[in-house]
Amino acid sequence: MFDELLDRFINFLRVEKGLSPNTLESYSRDLVGYLHFLEARGITEVLQTQTDTLYEYLKTLRSRDLSSRSQARALSALRSFYRFLQEEGLRTDNPLLPLQSPKPKRTLPKTLSGMEVESLLNQPRSNSPRGLRDAAMLEVLYAAGLRVSEIVSLTLDQLELETQLIRTVGKGSKERLIPISSLALRRLEEYLASGRKPLLQGRSSPYVFLNHRGRRLTRQGFWKILNQYSRQAGINRPISPHTLRHSFATHLLEGGADLRSIQTLLGHADISTTQIYTSVTSEHLREVYRRYHPRA
Template sequence: MDNGKLIFNFKAWMKHEQGLSDNTVAAYESDISIYADFTQKLLSDCSAQELIAFMTRMRKEGYSIETVLRRLSGISAFYDFLIQERIIKTNPCGFISKPSKWDKLPVFLNFDEIDMLLDAPDVNTGLGFRDRVIFETLYSTGMRISELTGLKVAELDMNREIMRVTGKGGKQRFVPMYSSLAEKMRAYLGVRRDYFVKDRDEGWLFLSKNGKQLDRELVFMLVKKYAAKAGIQKNISPHTLRHSFATHLLTNGADLRTIQIFLGHSDLSTTERYTHVTDDKTRNVLLNCHPRFRK
């Protein structure tokens, strides 16, 4: 049985027998497909050796430890399914020692590097303008890449200049836009309508040139592409903009608790809890401390 059939059967099992949400099923399917593309082997024949190589590749490409562990979780569930189907006897993930953290500090960009990255796209083109708005959105809100690609136009309140962000488990929080980002977002909505929307508009905020929902891997490649164009030597990813958001807020005087609220979890290294950004005091900290808002 080829990989496509194995993944199809796993997806059906998750949805119909396990009753998992569509988002969870899609995330697991994506993780397994990415792993299959990496190995170029029949998944039922892969061992712990391929998994270690996959983890090493992700580390070199700058993925966070949380992303690596999440992907391993999806892959492990897939192999548990294969065991249940009597296709394999043992789960290769069981031989992997799962790290709790990388042995280095998170990479973040300084203020000048952020400006270099934001200035790299050619805003005179539809694609370049979209990419500029993507980078500004990631940096100014600290949202995860999955939250960005999951944004819909309906979740923007341009009158109040806020976005409703949906995180893991369907938990939601509201994040403000600084005025110049709000201006660009209004302009992007016009570009989106005229340049990106094709025959059918499904409402996703950020679209590919084919009018489809933008996927996480493409955003990852865009960050790499423009970092190279800007001459940034650091090995960065979309998550680097999240680290930069938190670091720059802290540098400019925001307290840790407020930063945790904006990031949407209980502390800077976990994703367990979300809370709403609703009170004026918390909003004003962002307006006063984030360098893009202060401009």
């Protein structure tokens, strides 16, 4: 019964809500964890659960030392699930309504300095197919502020090289047009002209960035490439593809770009998500003040 309901719910989120595969996987994992909690207490009917049971589940999550963000996501998955059951006519109430989600602790995004970005992007020096690919990939990631899922799923028909634009599909299947720098355009053209065909190895693929077998580069593959060049650049702390996205937004804001434009470029549905970068630049200003003001 639960497996059938879960499949219907996940399919609803995929088709009707357009949620990403990663979000769907997280929701599914959270709901399976909830089912195990119910089974351990001898509760076999998910349609009959009440608020007090859910309150106990929330206490269990807290006792596992999960982050407030993970707790909030698990509760969000359950709230959406019970709302779905209501809409399907399987329940008349949502037992989660009286419960408040834990507020995620807001952490400042980690960014690179302009010099660190410059050093990182200069690392791929080889004119081999992989070297040309890596140079183009890193340059485009920073130039456009893409998510890693967006760059590895980028297809040839999303490139508008004549107008120096990229069409990308982000969260919620929302499409946006992003300009790229002249340098990113040049790196991309060099890769498409001399690097991509050898990587294809006689295959055909709609994707821009390919692995050595001619298939679409994976998120994990991209992460490994980025970390290799990060070490070569002397960046002695962990970074991720999202670090470059954060750096893109922060550097734009520091350069005078307005928040609304950055929101559009990043594809944020809510400007409050973008406003976190104002905290980053404020912290940067405080650090400059502390370091250089004679009486700081």
